[in-house]
Amino acid sequence: MSICKPYDDVAWAISTQIWEDWPELLRTDGEIYNDIGVFLSEEFSDLEWASFGFLNTGGFNTRFKMNFTNNCGAIIRFPLPGAVMFPEEKIRNEVSIMQFLLEKSPIPVPSIFRWGETKESPSDLGPFIIMNYIHHKRSMGDLLEMPGRQGGQPPVLDPDLKLARLEALYGQLANIVLSLSTLSFSRIGSLGKNDHSMWEVLHRPLSYSMNEIVQLGTLPRSKLPINTYDNASSYFEALADLHISHLRSQRNEADIEADVEANVLADDIRRKFVARFLFRKLVRDKDQRKEWIFHNDGPFPIWCDDFRPENVLxxxxxxxxxxxxxxxxxxxxxxxxxxxxxxxxxxxxxxxSKGLDDWCTEYEKALQTFLEAMRKCEDEATQERRLVEGQRLSSRMRHSWQSGDFWIMYAARNNFAFDAIYWKKIDQRFFGPTAYEGDNICDVWRQRLHLLEPGEKELMEEYVNLKLKERYTFRLAWDPDEYTVGWIKRMKEIKKKEEEGKEEGGGS
Incomplete structure (x- = not known):
């Protein structure tokens, strides 16, 4: 059990405050609000608009909607400063994949009317996408989750869903997952159109976790990978290196209780570094790699880090x-x-809340239902010649779960979940059993020191000493993007003017 919190509290607080204040500013500042409305109406000058207003704010975007008299609607969407660390890159990548899916896939995706950079947006709000509004009743997540969830609580699957209904809902999701898996390229990265207007992997794979560890893990943006990859092993090694860079940069000092002894803290840090060095080892070792990388040279399918039932309308x-x-x-x-x-x-x-073992127990029940739904989707797609036998996922997903490959993929993609996963689900599979009692795995790392590569022990001790020295340094080394920095400054100026106006009004 880690004695440090996974997220940096100060970075979390700043991001959350921006996330709350910025949409409120856009809704209440008359000049900005009107500018958005005029901008959107001019995009559809041939249509008569009936209403305009704020729609909602999600984890990464805030949205405004305009309704037209022909019963159609359009949305303009801006990335949230403080939540999105690479707004221009994010918008470019998202527009590209949506346009690609509209061209090449049966998956229903909103049409994009226009998108642009910050300099083109109303009130310089930031990069934007204008798309058609899709009429819907709710999300797939609403249908699957347990009723009665309170605001701020994460959803959880309703255990009382009838099996046939659950399989039917899973079946629609399985169809989307299956469709995405059939679209592939020869490199790993983000899509764009080349000089010949052909779709190609042109940019680095900007992942959910890359954004998150800059936002909440205080990793400098310059430390992130910038390459595309022509094989899976090189990409997994880049992810393993990123885990190490993240731990080195993570500002834990404000998250540690004052009475934690230095030697206890040092061992906690060592345990984390050992886990990350060993994870990189099983990526680099060709023999170990063969146990879980079966398609090193691709082709590489489309993958969405943030795909989930809540995003399916x-x-x-x-x-x-x-x-x-x-x-x-x-x-x-x-x-x-x-x-x-x-x-x-x-x-x-x-x-x-009940721990990893209980999650696995409940997950395995749901997995059997999902795999049956996936198998039926595969049968139908095969009969309709939309799928060949070699593209089936259900058997491969079953193997991934049973072999433990699932946990390698999950740990590779999720930096903040790594410590909850590695020692329990990955270590013993590759490096053999260890002697520890019950769930007390805190000292297992000592039994793995002999497996570290030359120089890694010294590097680990160097990192430990640095982090111990930094323990009482409470300066936030946050590296937000220019978009976020600019909006922090603008919001301060707007707030200052509002306060000055109130003072003048109160004195008159």
């Missing part, structure tokens, strides 16, 4: 009308697609 008949929020989508190792979805229970394993 359905109508009154509970039929999918659109899949939205395609940020952090890129081509990825085949093994990602061969791993069953984490979201079958709606809640992540590291967030499960």
């Amino acid at each position: 359905v109508d009154e008949a509970e039929t999918v009308t659109a899949v939205v929020d395609w940020e952090f989508t890129y081509t990825a190792p085949v093994e990602f697609a061969h791993s069953p979805p984490w979201w079958l229970l709606l809640k992540k394993p590291e967030d499960w």
Whole structure:
């Protein structure tokens, strides 16, 4: 059990405050609000608009909607400063994948009317996308989750759903997952159109976790990978290196209780570094790698880090009308697609209140239903010649779960979940049993020191000493993007003017 919190509290607080204040500013500042409305109406100058207003704010975007007299609607969407660390890159990648899916896939995706950079946006709000509004009743997540969830609580699968209904809902999700897996490229990265207007992997794979560890893990943006990859092993090694860089940069000092002894803290840090060095070892070792990388040279399918039931919209008949929020989508190792979805229970394993073992027990029940739904989708697609036998996922997903490959993929993609996963689900499979009692795995790392590569012990001690020295340094080394920095400054200026106006009004 770690004695440090996974997120940096100060970075979390700043991000959360921006996340709350910025949409409120856009809704209440008359000049900005009107500028958005005029901008959107001019885009559809041939239509008569009936209403305009704020729609909602999600995890990464805030949205405004305009309704037209012909019963159609349009949305303009801006990335949230403080939540999105690479806004221009995020928008570019998302537009590309949506346009690609509209051209090449049966997956229903909103049409894009226009998108642009900050300099083109109303009131310089930031990069934007204007898309058609998809009429819907609710999301697939609403249909799957347990009723009665309070605001701020994460959803969880309703245990009382009838099996036939659950399989039917899973079946629609399985169809989307299956469709994505059939779209592939020869490199790992984000899509764009080349000089010949052909789709190609042109940019690095900007992932959910890359954004998160800059936002909440205080990793400098310059430390992130910048390459595309022509094989899976090189990408997995880049992810393993990123885990190490993240731990080195993570500012834990403000998250540690004052009475934690230095030697206890030092061992906690060592345990984390040992886990990350060993994870990189099983990526680098060709023999160990053969146990879980089966398609090193691709082809590499489309993968969306943020795909989940909440982003799948359905109508009154509970039929999918659109899949939205395609940020952090890129081509990825085949093994990602061969791993069953984490979201079958709606809640992540590291967030499960009853612990990882209980999550696994409940997940396995849901997985059997999902795999049966997937198998039926595969049968239908094969009969209709939309799928060949070699593209089936159900058997591969079953193997991924049973072999433990699922956990390698999950740990590779989720930096903040790594410590909850590695020692319990990965270590003993590759490096053999260890002598510890019950769940007391805190000292297992000592039994693995002999496995470290030359120089890693010295490097680990160097990092430990640095982090111990930094323990009482409370300066936040946050590296937000220019977009976020600019909006922090603008919001301060706006707030200052508002306060000055109130003072003048009170004195008159």
